[in-house]
Amino acid sequence: MNDNKKTKAKNTLLPAFLVAAGMGISIAFLYLFAQLAEEMLESEVESFDDRIIGFFNQFSNNVVDVIMFWITESGSIWFLSFFSLVTLSFLWTKKKDKWSIIFFIITIGGGGLLTKILKISFGRERPSINEAIDAVGYSFPSGHSMGSFLFYGFLGYLILRSNLKKPIKWTAFYLCGLMTILIGTSRIYLGAHYPSDVIAGYLAGGFWLIICLLALEYVKWRSASQKKPIRAFKEFIGRQLDHKL
Structure with missing residues (x-):
């Protein structure tokens, strides 16, 4: 009986800890x-941006240019849109996971809208204009960085939640992280963004991604549990008080 109480307490405490x-x-x-x-608006990041850009300029050559071009394409709107449809098709046909589908759309679509709002709000000009x-x-924050953080971050979440073997799961998860970093790096190297734009894209993307994943986990937990979260929390607190008394 005590073991059952400990198991229930653990099952209640862990989600609360993860949410917090x-x-x-x-x-x-x-x-x-x-x-x-704030520092960008007050022009306090210029020296930082210049140092990072100067560092990447040391490696500039035709071969690296081509590599960075293809890397940056993997964070473009057309690329992420196509593979977002592939991901949605997989979730619909193979997983039948309606909640992941809904929150994937909210994450990617909401992130795109948020990016546009932020770009217009700050109105920072790019270091260079190149349609290719x-x-x-506008430049701040980087849309490629934010979009890739959201897409590859959500994909990494789905991979971690999958039934793949651990070596494959963690390898794929780290590859998602690596792609996000490389895409941001390519934007700096190609002169499309300042380094502070890329960092801002990661921060804004990280904020929105976590909010969406927490909401997804909450909805899934509510769907699987007949017990209301507040009631479960009260029962947990009551068990702790009884144990101390």
Whole structure:
């Protein structure tokens, strides 16, 4: 009987801890984004941007140009749109996971809308204009960086939640993270964005992704559980008080 109580307490405490941790991280992302945006508006990131751009310029050559071009394409609107449809088709036909489908659309679609709002709000000009690498419009935050963080981040979440073997699962998860970093790096190298634009894209994307995943996990938990979250929390607190008494 005591073992059952401990198991129930653990099952209640772990989700609460994960939610608290997720909210803490998302708030940290939001705070850092606000700080970076303020410094950008006050032109306090120029020396930082110049140093990073100067570092990447050391490696500029035709071969790296081609590699970076193809990497940046994997974060473009057409690329992410196509593979978003592939992901949705997989979730619909293979997994029958309606909640993941809904929140995937909210994550990607809402992220795209948020990117446009932020770009218009800050109105920062790009370091260079080049339609060939989708470098048009305002610069802050980087749409490629934010979009790739959301897409590959959600894909990484789906991979971690899958039944794949651990070596395959973690390899695929780290590849998703690597792609996100490489896409942001390519935007700096190709002169499409300032480094601060890319960091801002990651921070804004991280904030929105965590919020969406927390909401998805909550909805899935509610769908699988007949017990209301507040009631479960009260029962958990009651068990802890009884144990101490």
